[in-house]
Amino acid sequence: MKIEYSKPKPFIMTDLDEKIQKLITSKEEINKNLALELLQSQNNLSEEDARKLVYYNAIDLIEGKTFIKVEKSEYEGGDALKFYETEKSGVVMYHSQDCCESVYINDINGDLSDLVGVEILKCEERISQEDDDEWGGSTTWTFYTIATRKGFVDIRWNGSSNGYYSERVDISTFGD
Numbered sequence: 796m797k798i799e800y801s802k803p804k805p806f807i808m809t810d811l812d813e814k815i816q817k818l819i820t821s822k823e824e825i826n827k828n829l830a831l832e833l834l835q836s837q838n839n840l841s842e843e844d845a846r847k848l849v850y851y852n853a854i855d856l857i858e859g860k861t862f863i864k865v866e867k868s869e870y871e872g873g874d875a876l877k878f879y880e881t882e883k884s885g886v887v888m889y890h891s892q893d894c895c896e897s898v899y900i901n902d903i904n905g906d907l908s909d910l911v912g913v914e915i916l917k918c919e920e921r922i923s924q925e926d927d928d929e930w931g932g933s934t935t936w937t938f939y940t941i942a943t944r945k946g947f948v949d950i951r952w953n954g955s956s957n958g959y960y961s962e963r964v965d966i967s968t969f970g971d
Contacts, residue, residue, distance in 0.1 A: 812837070819849050825959055856886045856966055857941065858918040865910045867900065874900040876950065877969070878910070884970025888939070888950070891965060896956030898964065901936075905948035910941055917942040924962075931958035939964075 815837075818830035827849050834845035857878060864879040875889040890898035923936040935954040940947055954962025 827961065854918045854920060854966065856968060858915050860886070861914050862886075862911055865907045867903065867907070873898060874952075876900065881970070884968070886966060887969045888952075888964055888966050890952075890954065890961075890963065893960050896954060896960040896962055898952060898954035898962055900950060901953040902951040903948065904951075905946060907948060909943055909946035910948055913943040913945055915941060915943055917947075926958070932956065933958045933962065935962035937964045 812833075815830050815833050818826040818833070830849050831842070831845045834840045834848060835842060838845075840848070860878070860880065862878045862880060862885065863882075864877075866877055866879075868875050868877050870877075870887060870889045871891055873890050873892045875887050877885060877887050879885040892898070917940065919940045921938040921940075923938075924933060926933050933956060937952040937954065939950040939952075941950070942948075952964050954964075956962050
């Protein structure tokens with residue numbers, strides 16, 4: 796199964812300095828934080844707009860689509876939620892695990908079958924972050940609310956690390 800990493804929209808990335816682009820695509824959280832600061836100071840972006848660039852995760856790959864199957868599974872040794880557009884391709888929510896972090900699906904509230912056979916009307920992401928201790932550890936809670944005319948599903952991801960690695964949920968395409 797082939798995973799293609801989602802990238803920020805080209806018209807946005809072409810406006811960014813090459814060094815900032817490298818920081819954004821880095822797996823280390825400290826580099827992403829530096830990219831946030833540089834985007835805000837050099838490009839006069841608000842913190843919210845800078846976060847959208849650094850943590851772009853392609854929610855638009857889900858919203859407006861109709862899926863034939865949605866299932867919780869495993870990918871790269873971690874939790875994944877797969878949205879199938881065909882029997883062999885679709886969209887996947889996952890986290891590419893690295894050295895010193897853990898990101899997993901903590902809870903799914905609702906019935907995944909409500910997301911099948913009807914258009915996804917809304918896919919919303921909310922993030923809550925906190926520093927855990929004096930050693931720099933951190934925790935990130937990422938919440939997704941996905942709604943259709945049949946109902947909605949809330950997905951809660953938990954990520955924790957030593958503060959250096961990403962705790963983000965990735966969204967990309969898979970298959971043909």
